[in-house]
Amino acid sequence: MLDHFHVPIEDQVRVNRDDLHRTTADIFTVMGLSQEDANLAADGLVTADIRGCETHGVSNMLRVYKKLYEDGNINPQPRWKITRESSAVATIDADGSHGLVICPQAMDIAVEKASKVGIGAVTIHNSGHAGMMAYHAMRAMPHDMIGYAITGGGAIMVPTFGAIPRVGAVPHAWAIPAAKMPPFVLDISSSSVAANKIQLLRRTGARLLPGLLAEEDGTPIMETQDVPEQTRLLPWGSTRELGSHKGYGMAVIGQVFSGILSAGLFGAINPTETGSQRNGSQFVAAFSIDAFRDVGEFKASMDQFLTYLVETPPSPGNDRVYYAGLPEHEETQIREREGIPLHREVIEWFDSAARELNIEPLAQIN
Amino acid sequence: MLEHFHVPEEDEVRIMPDSLRKTVNALFLKIGFSEKDAWQATDVLLLSDTRGVDTHGVSNMMRNYIRMVGEGTINPRPTWRITRETPTTANVDCDRGLGIAVIPQVMEIAIQKARETGIGAITMGNGRHAGMIAYHAMMALPHDMIGYSITAGGQSMPPTFGSEPRLAPNPHAWAVPADKEAPFVLDISSSSVAANKIQLLRRMESMTIPGLMADEQGTPIMDERPVPEETILLPNGATRELGSHKGYGLSAVAQVFAGILSHGTFGPYEGGHMSHFVAAYSIEAFTDVARFKSSMDDFLKYLRETPPAPGHDRVYYAGLPEHEESIDRHNRGIPLHKEVVDWFDKTTAEFDIPHLER
Numbered sequence: 181m182l183d184h185f186h187v188p189i190e191d192q193v194r195v196n197r198d199d200l201h202r203t204t205a206d207i208f209t210v211m212g213l214s215q216e217d218a219n220l221a222a223d224g225l226v227t228a229d230i231r232g233c234e235t236h237g238v239s240n241m242l243r244v245y246k247k248l249y250e251d252g253n254i255n256p257q258p259r260w261k262i263t264r265e266s267s268a269v270a271t272i273d274a275d276g277s278h279g280l281v282i283c284p285q286a287m288d289i290a291v292e293k294a295s296k297v298g299i300g301a302v303t304i305h306n307s308g309h310a311g312m313m314a315y316h317a318m319r320a321m322p323h324d325m326i327g328y329a330i331t332g333g334g335a336i337m338v339p340t341f342g343a344i345p346r347v348g349a350v351p352h353a354w355a356i357p358a359a360k361m362p363p364f365v366l367d368i369s370s371s372s373v374a375a376n377k378i379q380l381l382r383r384t385g386a387r388l389l390p391g392l393l394a395e396e397d398g399t400p401i402m403e404t405q406d407v408p409e410q411t412r413l414l415p416w417g418s419t420r421e422l423g424s425h426k427g428y429g430m431a432v433i434g435q436v437f438s439g440i441l442s443a444g445l446f447g448a449i450n451p452t453e454t455g456s457q458r459n460g461s462q463f464v465a466a467f468s469i470d471a472f473r474d475v476g477e478f479k480a481s482m483d484q485f486l487t488y489l490v491e492t493p494p495s496p497g498n499d500r501v502y503y504a505g506l507p508e509h510e511e512t513q514i515r516e517r518e519g520i521p522l523h524r525e526v527i528e529w530f531d532s533a534a535r536e537l538n539i540e541p542l543a544q545i546n
Numbered sequence: 547m548l549e550h551f552h553v554p555e556e557d558e559v560r561i562m563p564d565s566l567r568k569t570v571n572a573l574f575l576k577i578g579f580s581e582k583d584a585w586q587a588t589d590v591l592l593l594s595d596t597r598g599v600d601t602h603g604v605s606n607m608m609r610n611y612i613r614m615v616g617e618g619t620i621n622p623r624p625t626w627r628i629t630r631e632t633p634t635t636a637n638v639d640c641d642r643g644l645g646i647a648v649i650p651q652v653m654e655i656a657i658q659k660a661r662e663t664g665i666g667a668i669t670m671g672n673g674r675h676a677g678m679i680a681y682h683a684m685m686a687l688p689h690d691m692i693g694y695s696i697t698a699g700g701q702s703m704p705p706t707f708g709s710e711p712r713l714a715p716n717p718h719a720w721a722v723p724a725d726k727e728a729p730f731v732l733d734i735s736s737s738s739v740a741a742n743k744i745q746l747l748r749r750m751e752s753m754t755i756p757g758l759m760a761d762e763q764g765t766p767i768m769d770e771r772p773v774p775e776e777t778i779l780l781p782n783g784a785t786r787e788l789g790s791h792k793g794y795g796l797s798a799v800a801q802v803f804a805g806i807l808s809h810g811t812f813g814p815y816e817g818g819h820m821s822h823f824v825a826a827y828s829i830e831a832f833t834d835v836a837r838f839k840s841s842m843d844d845f846l847k848y849l850r851e852t853p854p855a856p857g858h859d860r861v862y863y864a865g866l867p868e869h870e871e872s873i874d875r876h877n878r879g880i881p882l883h884k885e886v887v888d889w890f891d892k893t894t895a896e897f898d899i900p901h902l903e904r
Contacts (some may be wrong), residue, residue: 266828267633269828298632299665301827306878326802339862339863340861346848352798418757422782423782423793429864432849432864436722444840446848467667471632471635472808484720488812493708493710495704499680499709501705504794
């Protein structure tokens with residue numbers, strides 16, 4: 181994440197990963213999840229925080245999830261099932277499950293299939309928000325596999341040339357293991373900026389960069405100005421000339437693999453939905469490296485490739501060149517050591533939630 | 547393609563697809579391709595030209611291919627072979643065969659695997675130019691499958707924050723069938739603009755627009771100015787703030803699936819070396835095919851019926867403009883630049899084959 185999206189130092193309270201995991205899992209348990217499912221969902225959330233992907237960690241998401249469970253919009257005890265299956269493929273009806281609960285289990289099925297036939301792919305419908313997609317993709321890596329994950333749903337982004345939103349900012353994530361180098365982990369939305377970062381810009385009073393957003397009528401805003409009241413998300417690329425059809429296209433193909441392939445879902449329309457979060461759909465896949473090439477050789481090649489990339493001489497004004505997953509890996513090492521910096525407002529939320537739900541309060545690092 | 551990349555009307559000569567096919571096929575045979583490979587390579591070029599993807603059609607590519615066969619970098623008679631295989635996967639050594647001849651034959655194997663298991667995916671090393679990669683993905687369509695293809699190799703694009711090129715604008719392509727609607731076909735490079743389009747802008751003395759390219763030190767050019775002598779491609783997104791790490795990332799993913807997974811290749815071109823990856827996903831394995839296609843119709847219609855933003859007539863989806871162009875070009879012929887037609891006349895005379903019919 182860019183610096184200006186981080187919690188200001190004066191507002192930070194640090195907590196340990198394990199403590200955050202415990203309290204988060206406790207909250208999920210009170211919401212009615214089994215201990216196993218609560219641990220899965222908590223691991224997904226806390227992994228986002230430990231990697232520095234705060235947008236998808238406990239701060240923004242846990243209170244949303246809690247409310248969705250309380251309102252009956254996510255099923256805490258889903259009886260999800262495979263509705264169609266072949267040796268490499270499965271389709272899952274998630275029975276209203278949280279995405280953070282069903283996706284890791286679906287990825288485990290994909291990994292199992294990939295270990296037998298080379299590739300496994302699972303499409304999922306009738307599920308909720310899936311958290312940080314990288315988490316699900318990364319689950320394939322310890323098996324020496326490449327992981328791929330998509331989450332579809334919603335209509336918050338305008339198509340190129342369009343005036344109203346008709347696709348989600350559908351993210352795709354890939355996770356690829358190396359030997360000594362930190363893994364390559366790419367998790368990219370198909371919009372030019374995430375919706376909740378707009379909120380943040382508005383809150384911090386920051387100015388808008390050209391190409392970040394569209395006017396209410398879909399016209400890309402191409403000059404620096406204050407964030408307008410009403411805006412639209414633009415596809416990655418911003419304008420047709422700069423490649424917004426690429427972001428738009430990535431959103432559509434993501435929706436096809438998750439929503440259309442599983443249950444014909446797209447847009448804001450869903451005739452069967454009972455809650456706004458049930459329009460969720462995902463796709464996960466695992467590619468066994470051994471099915472293509474010797475694993476040891478592959479990982480050694482990855483090390484060489486990633487080293488070649490980070491050793492690119494930086495352009496003027498920049499210190500370093502990164503690759504996807506490297507900053508998150510470095511952030512993880514810092515946060516494992518020093519704790520996860522939460523905004524004090526988030527700590528207050530945890531304290532009040534702990535009192536309300538009658539669970540142990542979240543321990544802080546002194 | 548954007549309007550200003552098309553052949554100006556006063557310079558165009560219309561050629562019917564069948565005439566072009568005859569001449570191109572004869573040329574491939576003359577430079578040593580087998581009947582099968584010549585037909586296949588011709589079919590890929592013709593689809594590019596009928597779909598209006600002129601950058602990857604005969605105009606730019608045919609002379610390159612002839613030159614590369616002459617120089618010995620393309621093997622006109624490759625003995626490509628599978629070096630590793632599972633029920634869903636394979637690794638193919640292309641034996642320096644031209645991608646537009648070899649990749650479609652490999653895609654047939656991926657389709658066969660997908661018919662049996664649900665998915666087929668094949669990585670290819672030691673290959674040569676792949677042409678318009680949408681072609682390879684689109685081969686899955688008649689089989690009620692989703693097709694995917696990648697080609698990777700070389701370096702003309704810097705990583706985000708980098709000052710020298712270490713990756714290529716490696717493209718990804720997907721093709722998804724619908725029922726009545728034209729198929730969704732997305733074929734996107736990971737750079738913000740293709741290198742040969744920068745040449746074109748320079749030739750036409752057009753101005754750059756902000757975010758289209760970087761100066762020779764890798765700094766994104768964020769104002770309007772004449773195209774400098776030396777430029778570097780930028781990853782799509784142009785700057786980190788606008789998501790250039792996404793273009794950089796997609797390029798790296800492509801390099802992994804094609805180059806690293808097949809033979810561990812990345813970095814500079816060696817004799818035109820390209821790596822490829824194709825995959826086919828059987829729709830039947832996931833859901834009912836008829837239901838899927840009718841959902842696709844609903845989805846694509848929903849997208850193209852989005853009310854347009856001020857200043858625009860229509861909203862498209864990927865593959866729709868190319869589908870419409872294809873109908874038009876089958877009726878009225880393919881507009882080639884007169885310089886290209888001259889090249890054909892000179893070359894057919896040189897190879898002693900019938901000239902290109904107008």
